[in-house]
Amino acid sequence: MNIKSVLTLILIGTILAGCASDSSSISNSNETPEVEAAVEQRLEEAVVTDEDESVNEEERKEEQEDQKEVVQPQITEEPKENAKEEQKDEAKDTSKEQQAEQKVEQKTKPKSDQRSASLPNAKKAWWFKRNSDHLPPGAQSEIDLxxxxxxxxxxxxxxxxxxxxxxxxxxxxxxxxxxxxxxxxxxxxxxxxxxxxxxxxxxxxxxxxxxxxxxxxxxxxxxxxxxxxxxxxxxxxxxxxxxxxxxxxxxxxxxxxxxxxxxxxxxxxxxxxxxxxxxxxxxxxxxxxxxxxxxxxxxxxxxxxxxxxxxxxxxxxxxxxxxxxxxxxxxxxxxxxxxxxxxxx
CATH class of the missing domain: 3.20.20.370 (Glycoside hydrolase/deacetylase)
Structure with missing residues (x-):
């Protein structure tokens, strides 16, 4: 049952009760139109009130929806997109840093596994022997260069x-x-x-x-x-x-x-x-x-x-x-x- 029906029943009951308590002053033939008019007036007011409340409720809903449409793109959606872009940029920067670090690490990484640890470490000082014939000079021969x-x-x-x-x-x-x-x-x-x-x-x-x-x-x-x-x-x-x-x-x-x-x-x-x-x-x-x-x-x-x-x-x-x-x-x-x-x- 809607608001209009409820109000109608209440008004009718109120009017009828008033009429019953004062029946000596009321003529059935003369007062019935007045009662009907009063009922209609009260009903119209009730309908207007009901419609106004319905309009206000719809307006509130529309305002809330409008706020969502305005607020969400600014606070919820756009930051998500910005966050994604920032994450991508951060990922790129991190990737570049990691690549640079890996590059340095590769260049400075010991390569001990690529040679024999048993090679002699006797210190030599480079020398060569000059000649006056403009021929290639002799040099140390202990190590095969x-x-x-x-x-x-x-x-x-x-x-x-x-x-x-x-x-x-x-x-x-x-x-x-x-x-x-x-x-x-x-x-x-x-x-x-x-x-x-x-x-x-x-x-x-x-x-x-x-x-x-x-x-x-x-x-x-x-x-x-x-x-x-x-x-x-x-x-x-x-x-x-x-x-x-x-x-x-x-x-x-x-x-x-x-x-x-x-x-x-x-x-x-x-x-x-x-x-x-x-x-x-x-x-x-x-x-x-x-x-x-x-x-x-x-x-x-x-x-x-x-x-x-x-x-x-x-x-x-x-x-x-x-x-x-x-x-x-x-x-x-x-x-x-x-x-x-x-x-x-």
Whole structure:
């Protein structure tokens, strides 16, 4: 039963009760229309009230629905979508970080399982024996260098030389050396330590951009036979990692042992890491910055000791080398030599 029916019954009952209590003053023929009119008026008011309440209820429902439509997209749905996008972005960032960490881990992971732990670790110091006949010099023969991808000579059947510089620290001459090499259209190899890379990033980038090989000369310049397997690996891999961080390119896989000290064990470790070890067949005492031999002595060293396949070691801290470099390059070219790349080894 709806509200209208209930109100109708109540009104009729009230009116009839009033009529019964005052029957003496009411005439059946005259008062019946008045009763009907009163009932109709009360019924109309009841209907209007009922309709108003129904309208108000519908309006409230519509308002609630409107609020849901407005509120839900702003608070419930959109944040869900945003959360999904944020989760995707976070997942991407996390993935990139994990990939970077994995990349570093792969580069620094010890490779002890790839070599024999029984290899001799007797320390050797690189040496060679000069001759005055411009022939490839003799060198240590206790260890077969070819077993370990180690070189001190290049192609000895042709007049090719391989120019290399060691860089432990900057003494103010490397920029000039690069200028001279560029002027004579000669590519060289620079063996650098991590501290050198860190202190001279612009020179490192210039070496790369001008086509020179930038080789690995360790982090701390230690005597490698004194280090554990893991420490030797760190010396090499950390230098390579930092080089890539600075330049955005991988470091060429050439390694020069600090002070020329090595053992079969360290040569094997270097090989297992994918590197070629580069010794030398021409060098002289040019590293002492407080006792430089002078321009002429540096030039005479080249004139007296050149030979086919020579791997020439010069130190970039030397003022004598820097002063004589242009004349050295011109002389060797005049003798028919080609400046070759370590990539040809």
């Amino acid at each position: 070819t077993k370990y991808d180690a070189y001190y000579l290049g192609n000895t059947n042709e007049k090719r030389v391989y120019l290399t510089f060691d860089e432990g620290y900057e003494n103010g001459y490397t920029s000039k050396i690069l200028d001279i090499l560029k002027e004579h259209n000669v590519q060289a190899a620079f063996f650098v330590t991590k501290p050198y890379i860190k202190s001279q990033p612009d020179l490192i980038k210039r070496m790369v951009n001008e086509g020179h090989i930038v080789g690995n000369h360790s982090v701390t310049h230690p005597s490698l036979p004194d280090k554990t397997d893991e420490e030797v690996e760190y010396e090499i891999l950390e230098t390579a990692r930092y080089f890539e961080e600075i330049t955005g390119t991988s470091m060429p896989l050439y390694f020069r042992p600090p002070a020329g000290e090595y053992s079969e064990r360290t040569l094997q470790i270097t090989k297992d890491l994918g590197y070629k070890t580069i010794f030398w067949s021409m060098a002289y005492k040019d590293w002492d910055v407080n006792n430089q031999p002078g321009k002429q002595a540096a030039y005479e060293h080249i004139v007296q000791n050149h030979h086919p396949g020579a791997i020439i070691l010069l130190h970039a801290v030397s003022s004598s080398n820097t002063e004589a470099l242009g004349d050295m390059l011109k002389y060797l070219k005049d003798q028919g030599y080609i400046f070759a790349s370590l990539d040809e080894l």
